[in-house]
Amino acid sequence: MIAVRYTRNLFLRSLCVVYLTAFLSFYIQIPGLYGDNGVLPASSVLENSKHKTLSAKVHYQPTLLWLAPYLGLDTNCALDVLALLGAFLAFTGFISQKFCTIPLFAGLWSLYFSLFQVGQVFVTNGYDELLLETGFLAIFVAPLLPGRRKGSRDSPSDLITLWLVRWLLFRFLLTTGLTKLMSGCPSWWSLKALSRYFEVMPLPTSLSWYAHHLPEWFLKVTQVFTNVCEIGLPFLFFLPIRSVRITGFFLQAFLQICIALTGNFGFSNVLVMTLLLSLLDDQLFYRRRSSSTWSLVGKMVNVVVHGVLIYWVVQLYSLKLNNGQIDSDIAFTKSQFDMVLSRALTYTIYFGLVSLTTTILSALSAALFDHQGNKLLATLSTIFYAAIACLIFSSSTVPLASLHSASNSTVNPMVRSAYNRLHKLHAVNQYGLFNKMPGVSGRSEIVFEGAKEADGPWQEINFLFKPGNVNSTLPQVAPHAPQLDWQMYWAAYSTYDQQPWLLSFAHRILSYTPEVMTLIDFRESPFRHSPPKYLRAVLYNYQYTPWSKRNQNGWWTRQKVSEYMPVFSEDSQFLNDYLKARNLLPTLSKDKVNPVWRRILITIRFLMIHLEATLLHWSVITAGLAFICTSTRPPLQYKR
Structure with a gap:
C-alpha cells in the first residue's frame, strides 16, 4: 500500500x-x-x-x-x-x-x-x-x-x-x-x-x-x-x-x-x-x-x-x-470550445468516478491483505469512508455539471438534492473566480473625500491596503485578508446605492466611529483628530506609470471619471433613512456581559491592537515554527 x-x-x-x-x-x-x-x-x-x-x-x-x-x-x-x-x-x-x-x-x-x-x-x-x-x-x-x-x-x-x-x-x-x-x-x-x-x-x-x-x-x-x-x-x-x-x-x-x-x-x-x-x-x-x-x-x-x-x-x-x-x-x-465542453464535462465526471472506484478497491485490498493491525476493523473503517466519499463525490458533480447546460440537464434529482443539503453547510461549493477581466484600461477606484464646509476644501481619506495616494507603494499584506479594502474594489463596478455596507461605512466616518477608523489610514488622515462634517466619493481611473517615468511620477497616474457618491453629512435624511430601513444604524447592545469575560476580552484586544495586522500574523506563525523547531526530536528512519 x-x-x-x-x-x-x-x-x-x-x-x-x-x-x-x-x-x-x-x-x-x-x-x-x-x-x-x-x-x-x-x-x-x-x-x-x-x-x-x-x-x-x-x-x-x-x-x-x-x-x-x-x-x-x-x-x-x-x-x-x-x-x-x-x-x-x-x-x-x-x-x-x-x-x-x-x-x-x-x-x-x-x-x-x-x-x-x-x-x-x-x-x-x-x-x-x-x-x-x-x-x-x-x-x-x-x-x-x-x-x-x-x-x-x-x-x-x-x-x-x-x-x-x-x-x-x-x-x-x-x-x-x-x-x-x-x-x-x-x-x-x-x-x-x-x-x-x-x-x-x-x-x-x-x-x-x-x-x-x-x-x-x-x-x-x-x-x-x-x-x-x-x-x-x-x-x-x-x-x-x-x-x-x-x-x-x-x-x-x-x-x-x-x-x-x-x-x-x-x-x-x-x-x-x-x-x-x-x-x-x-x-x-x-x-x-x-x-x-x-x-x-x-x-x-x-x-x-x-x-x-x-x-x-x-x-x-x-x-x-x-x-x-x-x-x-x-x-x-469559441464554438469549438463550447462543443467540446458540452461533452467533456460528462466524461470528466466518469473519469472521476473511475478514479474513485479504483482508489476504493485499492484501499479495500490493502485493508484485507496488507494491513498489519485488526483487518476487520480496517475493512469496516474503509467501507465507512468509501460510503462518505461516494456521497461527497456525487454531490460535487452537480456544480461541475452545471458549468454547461448539456451536462447540467443530466444531473439526477436525488444527487441535486444531496448537493443542496451539503451546499447549505458549504461542504460542497461552486467555484470560478475572475472569469471576466474588469476595466477597459486601468482600474476603477473609489476615493473618499471629506471637508469641514460644504464647498470644501476637500481632502482625501486613504485606505491601508488599496490604491489611493499615487506616490505610495502597496504592501505585501497576505496572509491577512483586509475585507474592507477588498470589497471597495468590487464596489467601484457598482453604484453606491446598491451597496448598503458602503453607505454604512460613510456614516461611520462622519460619526467618527473609532472601531471603523482603525480599518483605514486614519493616522495619516487629515481628519485624525476630528471627523469631516461632509463626505463624498469620487470615481477615478488608475493606471500604472510607464516604466520610463517611474522615478518621476510615482507608482500610479489617475484621471477623474465622475462623482461616485454625492455629498452626505451625518444628519443627512436620506442616509439615515436608508440605514435605518436596513437596521444598519449603530446601536448599543442590550445583552448583559459577564464582567470577567469583558475584562479578559478587552485586555486581549488591547494587547493585539498595537500590532499591525501583517506583523501579528507572522509573529504568531514564527512563534509556532520556533516551538516546533525546539521541541521536535530527530526524525526516525521510516520503516515498512
Missing part, C-alpha cells in the same frame, strides 16, 4: 496554519466590520430571526453565536470568543501533530462556519467557502484520537480521504480555468488578460507594477501556462504514476507562489498549496528502498506524458519561436 501517513499529517498541520491566519484576520476586523458600531453589525443579522426557540434559531441561521446569552456574552464578545478560540485550536494543531484529530477539526470547522454566517458581503470572495469545504474534508482525513488507529500507522482509508482532497483541488482549478474561457471575455481569448491583470486585480503588491511591465509576449505565454495549469494538468493528478503527480505538484506550487508574490489574496494561495500536498506520498519525505526499474519506468512515462501535453499546448495555442520571442494565439474558436 502507498504510504501517505506523513503526507496526511503535513496536510492537517498546514491546514491549521490556514485556519490560524483566517481566524486572526477575522478577529482583527471584528469591531470595525461586525461590532455594534461596525459597518455590518452581526447583531442585525441575528435580530432578523423571528423564532423563539434555540433550535428554530439555529435552523434559521446555523451559528454558535446563538449560545452567547447562555454564556453571559453579547454578540460582540461572542464573536471575539469564537475567533480567539478558533485561533487557539488552530495554533495547537500547528505546533503539535497529536492535536490534529477529528474533534479539533470539527471544532475549527464549526467555529469558522459560525463566523462565516454573519460575514455577509465580506465573505463572498469564494476563498472562505474553499476553506470551509477543505475543513469539512479534514474532519474525515484526521484520526479520531492521537496515537490510535490512523495516528500510529498507515490506514487504508487514508487513500480515500486524501483522494477527496485531491478531487476538491481538481474541481477548484478546473472550474477556475474553464469559467474564464466560458465567459467569452475578450481579454482571456486574446491572451492579453495578464497585460491588464496586475493593474486591475483587487489588491496589488509592489511587485505587481514590475510584473505589469514585462514584455507582452512573455505575459501571453504566462497566461498559456496558467490555462494549462488550471485546465490540463489537473487531469494528471489521478494518474497512478507518482513522478507525474510530483511534477504536477511543483508546477502548481510555482504558479501559486507567483500569484502570492504579485497579489494580496489573503490565505488563498497557502490553502491551495495545502491542497496540493494530496499529490504527494511519504516516499518524497523519507528514504525508502524502491525498485530502480519501476522508478526509471515512471520517470520515462512522466517525460512522455508531459511531452504529449506540451505538443498539444503548442498546437492549441499556436506557439512559435520568432526572433527570440514566443508568439502565441488560441487556435480554436
Whole structure:
C-alpha cells in the first residue's frame, strides 16, 4: 500500500496554519466590520430571526453565536470568543501533530462556519467557502484520537480521504480555468488578460507594477501556462504514476507562489498549496528502498506524458519561436470550445468516478491483505469512508455539471438534492473566480473625500491596503485578508446605492466611529483628530506609470471619471433613512456581559491592537515554527 501517513499529517498541520491566519484576520476586523458600531453589525443579522426557540434559531441561521446569552456574552464578545478560540485550536494543531484529530477539526470547522454566517458581503470572495469545504474534508482525513488507529500507522482509508482532497483541488482549478474561457471575455481569448491583470486585480503588491511591465509576449505565454495549469494538468493528478503527480505538484506550487508574490489574496494561495500536498506520498519525505526499474519506468512515462501535453499546448495555442520571442494565439474558436465542453464535462465526471472506484478497491485490498493491525476493523473503517466519499463525490458533480447546460440537464434529482443539503453547510461549493477581466484600461477606484464646509476644501481619506495616494507603494499584506479594502474594489463596478455596507461605512466616518477608523489610514488622515462634517466619493481611473517615468511620477497616474457618491453629512435624511430601513444604524447592545469575560476580552484586544495586522500574523506563525523547531526530536528512519 502507498504510504501517505506523513503526507496526511503535513496536510492537517498546514491546514491549521490556514485556519490560524483566517481566524486572526477575522478577529482583527471584528469591531470595525461586525461590532455594534461596525459597518455590518452581526447583531442585525441575528435580530432578523423571528423564532423563539434555540433550535428554530439555529435552523434559521446555523451559528454558535446563538449560545452567547447562555454564556453571559453579547454578540460582540461572542464573536471575539469564537475567533480567539478558533485561533487557539488552530495554533495547537500547528505546533503539535497529536492535536490534529477529528474533534479539533470539527471544532475549527464549526467555529469558522459560525463566523462565516454573519460575514455577509465580506465573505463572498469564494476563498472562505474553499476553506470551509477543505475543513469539512479534514474532519474525515484526521484520526479520531492521537496515537490510535490512523495516528500510529498507515490506514487504508487514508487513500480515500486524501483522494477527496485531491478531487476538491481538481474541481477548484478546473472550474477556475474553464469559467474564464466560458465567459467569452475578450481579454482571456486574446491572451492579453495578464497585460491588464496586475493593474486591475483587487489588491496589488509592489511587485505587481514590475510584473505589469514585462514584455507582452512573455505575459501571453504566462497566461498559456496558467490555462494549462488550471485546465490540463489537473487531469494528471489521478494518474497512478507518482513522478507525474510530483511534477504536477511543483508546477502548481510555482504558479501559486507567483500569484502570492504579485497579489494580496489573503490565505488563498497557502490553502491551495495545502491542497496540493494530496499529490504527494511519504516516499518524497523519507528514504525508502524502491525498485530502480519501476522508478526509471515512471520517470520515462512522466517525460512522455508531459511531452504529449506540451505538443498539444503548442498546437492549441499556436506557439512559435520568432526572433527570440514566443508568439502565441488560441487556435480554436469559441464554438469549438463550447462543443467540446458540452461533452467533456460528462466524461470528466466518469473519469472521476473511475478514479474513485479504483482508489476504493485499492484501499479495500490493502485493508484485507496488507494491513498489519485488526483487518476487520480496517475493512469496516474503509467501507465507512468509501460510503462518505461516494456521497461527497456525487454531490460535487452537480456544480461541475452545471458549468454547461448539456451536462447540467443530466444531473439526477436525488444527487441535486444531496448537493443542496451539503451546499447549505458549504461542504460542497461552486467555484470560478475572475472569469471576466474588469476595466477597459486601468482600474476603477473609489476615493473618499471629506471637508469641514460644504464647498470644501476637500481632502482625501486613504485606505491601508488599496490604491489611493499615487506616490505610495502597496504592501505585501497576505496572509491577512483586509475585507474592507477588498470589497471597495468590487464596489467601484457598482453604484453606491446598491451597496448598503458602503453607505454604512460613510456614516461611520462622519460619526467618527473609532472601531471603523482603525480599518483605514486614519493616522495619516487629515481628519485624525476630528471627523469631516461632509463626505463624498469620487470615481477615478488608475493606471500604472510607464516604466520610463517611474522615478518621476510615482507608482500610479489617475484621471477623474465622475462623482461616485454625492455629498452626505451625518444628519443627512436620506442616509439615515436608508440605514435605518436596513437596521444598519449603530446601536448599543442590550445583552448583559459577564464582567470577567469583558475584562479578559478587552485586555486581549488591547494587547493585539498595537500590532499591525501583517506583523501579528507572522509573529504568531514564527512563534509556532520556533516551538516546533525546539521541541521536535530527530526524525526516525521510516520503516515498512
